[in-house]
Amino acid sequence: MRRNIDIAVALGIVVALPLLLSSGSLASEVLIYALAVLGCNLLLGYTGLLSFGQGIFFGLGSYTIGLMLTRTGLPMPLALVASIILGGLAAGLVGIVSIRQKGTYFVMLTLAFAQMFYFLAYSVPSLTGGDNGLLNIPRPPLSAFGVVLWDNTTAWQFYAMVAVIFLLVFVALHRVTTSIFGRTLLAIRDNEVRASAIGYNVPRFKLLAFVLSGAVTALAGALNAMMVGVAPLANAEFHVSEMILVMTVIGGAGNLAASLIGALFYVLAADWLSTLWPRWLMLLGVLLVVISLGMQRGLWGLIEDGFLALTGRFKRTGEIRVEEKQV
């Protein structure tokens, strides 16, 4: 029953966004960032890995699709696939070096690598456009064998394509997190040493999770580049990594639907508050502090608690995992 709620929520929000928002771009932005948050959540909520490097893959995805679409004749679906694959490979590289390190070292390394990628992007303008980024990235229609299947010209048309992609990824990740692999990740999150002692090659599991995370985040970056038409250097900035992490924590780590909630909250808050007060990020900082102090399960946790209080029937006791209030 638990599993279907997550998918139902995702479906519900995807359908509701066009009804509630007036801007197709904003709606797409929600889903695009939700994809990135899903990637981050797989690491944080399921494997217990805190990564400050998600911006690497987001930026890489943007650059890859930019290069594919402006310099090669690759059709859009294949260009997307290329972004996904490169994201996964990059995550593999970063992962191999970082995962060897324990806990805090790992976190610091991901941040250092994020900076490294930023300066790398800055110093090869022939590939990345340097300070200016890659410009004039098209938004091609979805076509096969010369027949146009889906036009992406308007923002809402593009949203439809993004929505389908998002739902596919969501369902796939849902499958992964409830699979034997996903359950092993949970064990690793709970107690790495024990997981190793009972037979699991922990670094390999972490690496695979990292690769998946990189692939999904790169997909988000690619869609983002198509949406705005630009692959800016800013996509590789520390700020992006930070915000993805913030969205993950605000939504609630450890739950896929929560990722969507976190992204939704952030994108809407940014859109609304940034016109009211340019320094609205300060509120985000306050929210982070509040969550660390008392609201560790994020917004999703609040919603769950609300349901529990109201209905008394909604059980959080799943077949495998019981949410404990204290940790």
Add this chain to the structure above:
Amino acid sequence: MSAEFLLEARQVTKHYGKFVALGGVDLRVRRNTVHSVIGPNGAGKTTLFHMLTGTLGATGGSIAFDGQDVTREPAHVRVRKGMARSFQVTSLFPTLTVRENLRLAAQGVNARRAFNLWRSPQGHWSCAEMVDRVIERLGLRNQERTAAGSLSHGQQRRLEVGMALSAEPKAIFLDEPTSGMGIDDLDDMKTLIADLGRDYTVVLIEHNMGIVMDISHTVTVMQQGRVLVEGTPQSVRDDERVRTAYLGSMITGGRK
């Protein structure tokens, strides 16, 4: 390598910088026996366990298990070879249920299959048969859907042993399984371990001499990173050197 001995450790050493935790330990464990390792605190018993099971790497020496050299192999590989352990300080998966803890342990023997991103652990993949068997043996049927972190201390210690059991190992390494247990739980645990001794080879670290003397076939006494004495429980109990090591007071337990 002798077929009589399941585990043969030779001259195992462990250095932490200049500190010598183990100064050359020999240990040979016969198949299907209960072999206890005892000694005062700081003797290096748990360190020895870490070396044997691969939790930490040894600085020197060799370890052979079931005829194979496992000295350089990490813990998760040794599990596949038939070694399983419990920990002195309870180390479970606290947010996961008892059933899930045991399923993970059962699955861990065949860990490569756990890279399955598609199937969820149900039906054929759920290791349910093994998990049920272990739950019955541990007497934890009523707690099977409780989070491991919510169990009582005694129940947790039993689950610790259960985790090792689920791997259907050749040798089970129990590190102070009764630590912190009350009298009621103690008897249950003693029966459980004696029971295990019939089906598996058990290597046991214990401070409770009642258990050690009653159920062990062989006892190895360690002191300051080395083996002091080894022999049957009776011979160890009567040994002068052992009495001195323990300041003469502690090995009086046991009631046959």
Add this chain to the structure above:
Amino acid sequence: MSVYLLQTVNGVGIGMLYFLLAVGLSIVFGLLRFVNFAHGVFYLLGAYFCFEAVRQGMSFWAALLVVPLFVAAVGWVAEKTLLRHVYAKPHEFHILITVGVALIIQELVIVQWGPLGDSVAVPTGLEGVVMWGDFIYPKYRLFVIGVTAGLAVLLWWVLEGTRLGSAVRAGSESPEMVSLLGINVFRLFSLVFALGAATAAIAGVLAAPIRGVEPFMGIEALAVAFVVVVVGGLGSFTGALVGGILIGVVQSVMSTLWPEGARLMIYVAMAAVLLLRPNGLLGKGG
């Protein structure tokens, strides 16, 4: 004068600042088991408070003394009111709460001083260059090297030669033991955290006349501090020193050979060290 000599000396200067940044982080981690992601904003505050103080007419020398104390106080308050409450929680929340604090402070800086940067004048008496035969070098940068070297010695003496230092080193091994010895562990934590903030602030004050102030300098400082700590080895004083100077020299020399790539090379150097020595050059074994 050879460009390479110039850049090497520059590198040592920057490296000493990097050392100062990293050592605070390292000490705090050693004792509190806490990676303080707000470390960068203490550097930021140091620079900006110095900028404001000088603008208000205070002498640079006074600022050098007063500002770090002020920032230390900020650190003390933050630790007592906020950070202390998360020690018992999973380590991701230690990191996240400091990220939150860092965000808040950074935005406050922008509110107060605007999003663009500014410059800080080199203090009077230290303008211009020294000329020792062939060796021509800015006075201020020599001053920075001198001060940071002196601070390094001072810190070393505190850690190795005082009771406070012993408590910190003992507490890094075992906080429980330290409290059993009758030392108020909580006060020790606050003190050490404030000390870490102070060293970052001093680095900020010293750096301000060289590179000016700007609101995002904290993030880069944090990343560099991480690199130095990773290269030198977490928890090692000499590691922070060696790592800092190494990274500083790499950056400076590279800025002559390949300007766009100078910053990149810091991270490449880090990756190289990690591949060869996963615990850092002088790190304690895992």
